[in-house]
Amino acid sequence: MASGSGTWSAEAEVDESLLAATTDVDLLKRAWRNEKAAPEILQFEASLVLRIREQIKLICLVLQEETVEEFVDNGVDDLIVSLYQMDLDRSLFLLRSYLRIRLQKIEKYMIHISKTDLWNKLSEQEQKFTKRCIDIMEKHLNESVLERLPYGYQSILKQSISSDEDDMVPQPQLDTFVFCKTKDAVGAFQLDDVGDEIIDLVADDLNVVRYKSIKGLVEAGQIDLV
């Protein structure tokens, strides 16, 4: 699979030569897989998405021109157009699926996202979307149910006025177990605060661990979720 992106990995200089071989599609694929496997929303890859969109627009233009003009050798040309179309479809699918899975997570945990620093992981459009979603949801819940409940139970966030925290807000479960693979050996790694759970993370070994324990490594790009 693609090597880790240079902006995160500490060994960016070492991986320089490998980075040149990593295409945007590989990076997007990696981002998509991580997003699919992680229980909470991850950092939005703004520059990556922008680059892929540019490339897709370019290829779309090229394809439009090719189908309009008439070439002499029709046989091979149809083939080439269809191959470009297939590649385009694949990239579009990756991009759309990536955005879709993020939207799904936003819809599930929108209030939680808006109240914590996960907000910074969203893109601008996603933030607008979240705000609108929350407004609509609040309005709907207020009108249909909350206004008719007795005083003290009318909050969207808290079960009742006497609750200490916002216990009506669903939070992503960070102890979900995930399958992961490391690029380079991380060595002995402490899994828990209790201190007696240490596993050895060797390169290319598949492990199943709790997401919370490897959260930092995932964000740093050292571990891939499978």
Add this chain to the structure above:
Amino acid sequence: MMSGLTYDDSFSDQNILRASGLGELQPCLGHNNSAELPQMSSVNPTSSARRLKPLSLASMAGQSDPQLSLLSAPEVEFLAEDEMVEIVPNIKMESLNMICGDFGPFFPQIACKVPLWLAAALKKRGKCTIRTPEWMSVDKLTQVLETERETPREFQPLPFHYIEISKLLFDHAHDDVQDTYMVRSLIEDIRDVRFHKVESGLENISGRTHAVKLKNLSAMEVNIVRPFMMRTLQAFYKHDNPQIIQQHNISGRKQPQVLTRSTRNLRPR
């Protein structure tokens, strides 16, 4: 560590549940075939007669809404289609500058490497022949099968997407594979043996399991076992964790935990 103990012949739900020591959770379970799980038969058409029953264990209680993290079988295939294979084109074509990379130029009878999806597309239109990957020869696969059978605790190194690659090649390029039937049956046998190992390894998951090492498991096998394993580990983590803290003295065997569990009142799920 995943280690095999018994060789469970039956694929039925009941036996799998009993073997994994989770039979007492039965009252909470439904027995419907979960629609969200990929069926093995959609990957390999030749084994459609033999649906693997363990897949319906997704109905086990435990986690809330794992659907977000599930990859469907076509999606795993999509990931596999980016693997490179060697083809021998029989036409001349200019190089392709695509979003996912640059390939070509293509000359007749000169081999080159392209992604699997591209190779399948060209093959479908009769523009090339696909060279079988090295690991797909009868000799290598027989060797892998023998070693798989001899080592009940380890998985042999195989390409991560070997199931998807072989399926796509059989579908589109079966005439390019030497000894198609032999290779096909070998791969099926390898899949069976490995999956048995996975199942027997599942028996050893207990409350003290905080991580599971799965060396050399392939993408499709991971995907099939993912929902069940996630829910199992989650259930064990949720219910057994305080016990671990309380019982430092007991060495990590399954038996004592079962005994003590029966004397506690588990809160109903």
